[in-house]
Amino acid sequence: MSVIVLGSMAFDKIETPFGKTDKIVGGAATYIAWSASNFTRPIQQISVVGADFPPEELSVLEARGVLLEGVQVNKEKKSFFWHGRYHLDMNTRDTLETQLNALGDFVPVVPPSYQGADILMLGNLAPAVQLSVVEQLTERPKLIVLDTMNFWMETAMPDLEKVLKKVDILLVNDSEARQLSGQYSLVRAAREIMKMGPKRLIIKKGEHGALLFQEDHVFFAPALPIDEVFDPTGAGDSFAGGFVGYLDSTKDFSFDGLKSAIIIGSAIASFCVEKFGTTRLRELTRQDIDKRIRQFIELVNFDIALV
Ligand code: AMP
Numbered sequence: 379m380s381v382i383v384l385g386s387m388a389f390d391k392i393e394t395p396f397g398k399t400d401k402i403v404g405g406a407a408t409y410i411a412w413s414a415s416n417f418t419r420p421i422q423q424i425s426v427v428g429a430d431f432p433p434e435e436l437s438v439l440e441a442r443g444v445l446l447e448g449v450q451v452n453k454e455k456k457s458f459f460w461h462g463r464y465h466l467d468m469n470t471r472d473t474l475e476t477q478l479n480a481l482g483d484f485v486p487v488v489p490p491s492y493q494g495a496d497i498l499m500l501g502n503l504a505p506a507v508q509l510s511v512v513e514q515l516t517e518r519p520k521l522i523v524l525d526t527m528n529f530w531m532e533t534a535m536p537d538l539e540k541v542l543k544k545v546d547i548l549l550v551n552d553s554e555a556r557q558l559s560g561q562y563s564l565v566r567a568a569r570e571i572m573k574m575g576p577k578r579l580i581i582k583k584g585e586h587g588a589l590l591f592q593e594d595h596v597f598f599a600p601a602l603p604i605d606e607v608f609d610p611t612g613a614g615d616s617f618a619g620g621f622v623g624y625l626d627s628t629k630d631f632s633f634d635g636l637k638s639a640i641i642i643g644s645a646i647a648s649f650c651v652e653k654f655g656t657t658r659l660r661e662l663t664r665q666d667i668d669k670r671i672r673q674f675i676e677l678v679n680f681d682i683a684l685v
Pocket of ligand 1: 502583
């Protein structure tokens with residue numbers, strides 16, 4: 379059992395209406411690894427960090443079963459840095475600063491020991507970098523999942539089109555699905571996107587849950603209404619991590635299997651937003667996760683008599 383995870387490992391500076399942080403450890407692959415390792419190990423990480431990335435952060439990940447052979451340390455550069463500010467609705471944010479640093483000239487190298495993984499999770503990065511990892515795998519993983527964002531649709535669409543043809547599942551949010559397809563209706567958007575390559579599509583709608591599409595089937599997973607959303611950073615990546623980690627543990631890639639996995643992804647994302655950065659993910663216990671999954675079951679469980 380193993381999952382390859384590609385993505386950024388970074389420093390983030392985050393401002394929300396409830397507080398702000400100095401530089402804290404973040405990055406899509408960091409959130410994905412913390413989340414997925416609740417369900418499966420090892421996680422085979424591919425990323426790059428700069429000379430400033432704290433070695434103890436790498437050690438705690440290793441202790442979690444995250445293999446770092448594919449994580450390059452660029453001693454000449456700093457780590458990727460992202461500074462974001464959330465609006466009052468906590469669903470939208472502005473990027474105030476992005477410093478690519480070590481990520482700017484990142485050429486991923488898949489270590490030979492990673493070959494043969496069942497799942498490849500391509501976190502949000504330049505589509506050319508994502509494609510390079512797919513092409514380095516000698517055996518196609520059973521499941522390839524892709525995350526992307528509007529920025530790549532605007533700046534690297536030809537590469538994105540190429541990588542879309544190689545993946546099984548695409549994860550995007552609702553505005554990105556509309557942008558990619560040119561359709562307002564999410565049902566029509568899904569139909570158009572599934573013609574571009576992925577046979578399954580997950581559209582995340584922040585606090586309004588997520589939709590799973592496959593052919594003419596649709597499934598809706600709610601987001602748990604939370605008392606206090608503190609910091610949404612990494613929620614999408616935690617969703618992805620919970621999703622692929624759980625799928626690697628069940629190996630059930632059927633539509634029903636994916637339905638369970640998006641509930642798990644939603645549950646892990648609901649923890650992520652409760653504290654700044656990866657703080658909440660680091661404290662999670664199996665009991666916390668099981669309790670939250672039961673809350674999800676309660677949330678959508680009802681009896682109705684048809685008259
Ligand atoms: P999410 O909130 O799930 O969209 O992911 C937030 C994480 O994505 C942060 O920890 C950032 O470090 C990382 N991130 C933001 N912009 C980029 C980018 N252009 N490329 C790679 N990672 C990014």
